[in-house]
Structure formats: structure tokens, C-alpha cells
Amino acid sequence: MRENGRVTSATRRPETPASTVPTRLIATDLDGTLLHDDKTVSARTIAALAAAEQAGIEVFFVTGRPARWMDVVSDHVHGHGLAICGNGAAVVDLHGGPGAHRFVKVRELAPDIALDVIQLLRAAAPGTVCAVERTFGLHLEPGYPLMHMEPPEIVSPAEKLLAKDALDADQPVLKVLAFHPEMDPDGFLTVARTAIGTRANVTRSSPSALLEISGPGVSKASTLELCCAERGIAPEEVAAFGDMPNDVEMLTWAGRSYAMGNAHPAAVAAASGRTAPNNEDGVAIVIERILAERL
Known part of the structure; x- marks a missing residue:
């Protein structure tokens, strides 16, 4: 089942005393x-x-x-x-x-939005290289570092990875990974969020300048x-x-x-x-x- 994302509040709610609300x-x-x-x-x-x-x-x-x-x-x-x-x-x-x-x-992250996001990142942070995570495989752009736990299935520019006739195009895109070889990780995150806005959700979990981009609200x-x-x-x-x-x-x-x-x-x-x-x-x-x- 595929669903549109929902935006969740980023405001810290006061913690309810544990004695009154048991953890489920x-x-x-x-x-x-x-x-x-x-x-x-x-x-x-x-x-x-x-x-x-x-x-x-x-x-x-x-x-x-x-x-x-x-x-x-x-x-x-x-x-x-x-x-x-x-x-x-x-x-x-x-x-x-x-x-x-x-x-x-x-x-999923719609392929046209994924490509739009990649192009915005290239403009905002020249030198960015990306990978596309589909349900059953990871596809890389040339120059993307081999930092993950498996070899890529496809190496090609994002425009080809996200084309309607691309190999595995029938698999939903779960997220785009964006890597910058020189930028500070938190700085890269700030630049990306400014450039992408509400088109997609941008975050990071790696110690390197590697961003993870999901559908809006996901x-x-x-x-x-x-x-x-x-x-x-x-x-x-x-x-x-x-x-x-x-x-x-x-x-x-x-x-x-x-x-x-x-x-x-x-x-x-x-x-x-x-x-x-x-x-x-x-x-x-x-x-x-x-x-x-x-x-």
C-alpha cells in the first residue's frame, strides 16, 4: 500500500508522568x-x-x-x-x-520529485553525487563512494536511474542518498533543506556528509x-x-x-x-x- 506522507509536529511535547500512562x-x-x-x-x-x-x-x-x-x-x-x-x-x-x-x-518518493531534488542539490552544492534506493536495490551515480554494505546494481547518472524506462523502474523509490566529498555534514544538511524546502524530507544519520531524502512528510x-x-x-x-x-x-x-x-x-x-x-x-x-x- 502506498500512502502520501503526513507532517508530524516538531514541537517537543511535555513528557507525561510514566506512572499515569504505561508504555505500550x-x-x-x-x-x-x-x-x-x-x-x-x-x-x-x-x-x-x-x-x-x-x-x-x-x-x-x-x-x-x-x-x-x-x-x-x-x-x-x-x-x-x-x-x-x-x-x-x-x-x-x-x-x-x-x-x-x-x-x-x-x-515512495516520486521519481520526478527525486530528480528535481537532485538537480536542486547540484546547483546549491556543486560536487554532490547521489544514489537511488529502490525497494530491492541501490543504484549509484558515477563518483558516488562505495560506502554501503553491498555493491550497486546500476551505476549511471541520476537522469537515467530515474527515467521511466530505467531498469527496476517498476520498484518504488524509497529515498535518495546525496553525498558531498568536502562539506561539513551539518552544513550540507542546512544547505540542502534550504534548497529543497517542502519538496521532500531531508535528514542525515551518517558521520559523513551523506544526506537521506524521502518523500514530503515521510x-x-x-x-x-x-x-x-x-x-x-x-x-x-x-x-x-x-x-x-x-x-x-x-x-x-x-x-x-x-x-x-x-x-x-x-x-x-x-x-x-x-x-x-x-x-x-x-x-x-x-x-x-x-x-x-x-x-
Whole structure:
């Protein structure tokens, strides 16, 4: 199912006291948040996730990763088995294990808007090179660095990657990745947001000058909001965890939210609380506290 994006407020809501509104859903980012830097899930975190599910608290992994990079946590989805991928561009059922995921929702970036955004970025930040993330593959422009977890399927200028007769044109575009070899990451984000405006949602989660561009209104928060509405779960009943600018909307929207000890300043400003760094199991620490509150 394909849906238009919804804009979620970026105003930090006051946190409701935990004693009055029990947590019904935990939403956690992966890289820099749930995962250690070596991309593993610790034994403590695995136990905390399982205990939350056993207590009736749903757990959603909410990540910028594409669905095909979710093997690292596919063994830890319980119950619903769903994950929000591509910064909200897709909801994926991970049941069945690696290679057997199923797209439940797709909130695509229209190819004509994607090309418009790329051209605006080229003008605003000369030297920008881009990649196109479709549902089942990553396609690169010449000069785009090989920084991801897989080889590209196609290398060609964006105009060809996004053409109506392009290979895999039948697959929705989930996001555009834009890289600049010289600019400061936050500076590049500011330039891109100014140039693109409301045509698309622009964010970043990488330590390098790599931007992630989704459809207008598409974010981790807006897709999480859709999933929660389907379950009758209010923002006040959600605890969210994140570390980078692509988590800001989600941290703002959730009733309880925690920036990691290693978080970007924008994530810290958006969250209602802090926890330990990812390498010290900061997510597990809070989950254990939430479960203790229920006793």
C-alpha cells in the first residue's frame, strides 16, 4: 500500500508522568542506538527486548536501513514482526528470516520529485553525487563512494536511474542518498533543506556528509504514527530511542524519548530524556526501568 506522507509536529511535547500512562510500544533506532558499534545486539539488550514483548509491550525497530539490511535484528522481532525502514519509507514484515521480508506499506518518493531534488542539490552544492534506493536495490551515480554494505546494481547518472524506462523502474523509490566529498555534514544538511524546502524530507544519520531524502512528510515519526494509530496507541504510550538528526521527529513525537549518551546535539535537544551510550546498552537500561515500573 502506498500512502502520501503526513507532517508530524516538531514541537517537543511535555513528557507525561510514566506512572499515569504505561508504555505500550517501544520504538528504537538501530545504528548508534540499539546496536553496538560492531553492529551486534548485546545479550542484555536481547533479554530486555524479549522481556518487553513478554510483558505485552510491542517493539518496533525504526531505522534508516533498507529492509535487506535488517538481518542483524530479524531474529529478535517477536509478535507482529514489523520494522520501519528507510526513515519511514517502508514498513516491512521480517517474519520468515533473511531474504523473505514482505513490504506492508511503501511511502515512495516520486521519481520526478527525486530528480528535481537532485538537480536542486547540484546547483546549491556543486560536487554532490547521489544514489537511488529502490525497494530491492541501490543504484549509484558515477563518483558516488562505495560506502554501503553491498555493491550497486546500476551505476549511471541520476537522469537515467530515474527515467521511466530505467531498469527496476517498476520498484518504488524509497529515498535518495546525496553525498558531498568536502562539506561539513551539518552544513550540507542546512544547505540542502534550504534548497529543497517542502519538496521532500531531508535528514542525515551518517558521520559523513551523506544526506537521506524521502518523500514530503515521510519520516520515522510520521510512519510510526500511522502504525500506532492502527493499534490505538497514543504518543504518550510510546517510548522512543535515537541518536541522530533522522531521529529528531520521532523523539519529539513520542511521549517518552531518550537520546543516547553518544547522540548528536539535535537528538539531545529533541528528546525528553537521556540514557547511556549504545555501547553501554542504553536502550536496555531504560527498558528494564520501564518494566520495573509495571511491577
